Amino acid sequence: MSSQDIPEETLPSKQGEAHEGAVAVAGDPFADPGLPPHEHRIQDIDERAAKRSERAVAFMFTLSMLATIGFIAAYLAIPVDKNIYVFPIGHVSAMNFTLGLTLGVALFLIGAGAVHWARTLMSDVEHIDERHPIEAPSEVRAKVIADFHQGAAESAMGRRKLIRNSMFGALSLLPLSGVFLLGGLSKAPGTKLRHTAWGKGKRLVNQNTNQPLRPEDIQVGSLTFAMPEGMKEEDHDFQNQIAKAALMLVRLRPENIKDKKELDWSVDGIVAFSKICTHVGCPINLYEQQTHHVLCPCHQSTFDLSDGGRVVFGPAGHALPQLRIKVNDKGYLEAMGDFQEPVGPAFWERG
Template sequence: MTSQDNMSEEHLPAAQEAHGGAVAVVGDSFADPGLPPHEHRRTDIDERAAARAERQVAFWFLLSMVATIGFIASYVLFKPGPQLSNVVYIFPIGHVSKLNFSLGMCLGVSLLGIGVGAVHWARTLMSDEEHIAERHPIEATPEVREQVFADFRQGAKESGFGRRKLIRTTMIGAMAMVPLSAVVLFRDLGPLPEKKLDSTDWAKGKLLVNMNTTEPIKASDITVGSLTFAMPEGVKESDEDFQEVIAKAAVMLVRMQPDDIKDKKSASWGYEGVLVYSKICTHVGCPISLYEQQTHHVLCPCHQSTFDLSDGGRVIFGPAGHPLPQLRVSVNGDGYLEALGDFSQPVGPGFWERS
């Protein structure tokens, strides 16, 4: 026996006396101490305390509902922008947008209310009893599965969800209103289109200008089998809204023999075989640029939608669902091509914005 063993034996009586019991040594076995005695919460034994906790939980859910309403109201009360009327000074952050600050605070309080309410509910009113679950194989037996469902039903019963109507009602109301914040966020994507998609920059008397040379186009300049891209006169690349205007007003001019035009209405909207169609594909809005002069077909390079320009821009292949809108044209006294109005229908891929 070593000196260390002797020292341990010498100190055993003192350790036993200090701890009031036997001291474990190597080789001893430990009995399972089990769980400590269950201590009931105040809300478990006092119904008034439980009712008070229920009101507190309901308060947090109601606060969430109010904050959601405030989130939505912020869009009406505050406007975005750097103007002094639209900002507020907050120490130590500095000047921030009233809109952004109110949106962030309201959304944060809304989510916080649901979270705090749920946690307070679980800690004060749901079942607080401890249960021992023995370890079991990964693959559950039918008995275990049945026990799981039974435990779930028991947990639902013990949570008081069905019995405590005030909590249930306010929690459902808070959770139902929170998604409204996400719906309102879509309003921040930009202004509503209103009637802007129903019309373009084309109007009666506007000349067709070559997109490459920016010069007005004469009907005599368009040869049979050619494809020319044009835009309305007065549109300049230096304009701030150039991309917005050209995205709807870009057109392509083709000329074919009058006998090759199948659709008589299209022929009447052209001039001596010169037809003008929107350059914007009616599938997803890609610019059309591929023309086959023998068949008079144009192909969208994005998804291969094919249109027959000799038949009113009809779709003959691909995912596009609508024909290309046609622009009615004529010539002025100098022989230049001019529009007689806007397109026959809204341009672009969408169906919902069509009148």
């Protein structure tokens, strides 16, 4: 059927808009069918169902409050260095896992409660509002305000006091999570930066073979990486420990050692220095035998291992910390204590 065969009053306007309230006519694809009949929810006709929905929403808001309280309790009670095993993730920080879980549950329950409230108790009657020019006249602004008040009334905020009070409680407690997180910014590291896994009597273990080291295992001009005895790569905190305890051993000829303290802390020319660069903490692994220099590959800081590990080039701020070593009665190399100064980058309390 062509457009000439359709009565003029049923055709769309020139702008392509259907006439308001037009009745669908056979063969007219542009007629406005109107809104379907409104279907009432069970909560609209049964007050007992409405009460059940109200209790469900309040229950979710209450659980959100409990989750927030759990967040605060976890922050205060769980040690920072405690780890737990979570399948299938593996070993994770107990505090971080608990904080993330409780905060996520608290936020989810507030959102789920609000959605359930809107879907079951707030008015779902469809309203048609015709388009209007961008510049709203005064009567439209008055209508918007009236619609807002009508929406507030239809939300049953005043009548559903259980929902209102529990929602306010959940929203009031939730910001406390952020307050307690900010509290963590004020905690000083204490002496953690000054201590590593090294200690008196700890044998030096080859990091590649996991075997205790003897002086004869280290040749003149060689570079060997070591770690404290008892550390294993499968340990959950291995990466945190090795980041501070990583050690490099170089055997020099005693007559080539310039620093007296370094000579006293060595064994037959074997010197032990921290492997962690004092610039930004990169691992040092490049050794030049002729000059006794080690080079950090990140920013080319260079240290002289024959002169107390001092900086000879690059942005590093201070020398590499040296570990005092000796040979025990079984012929193995062992530490005589921990590093006497913090390893890695400088911090303001270094002196």
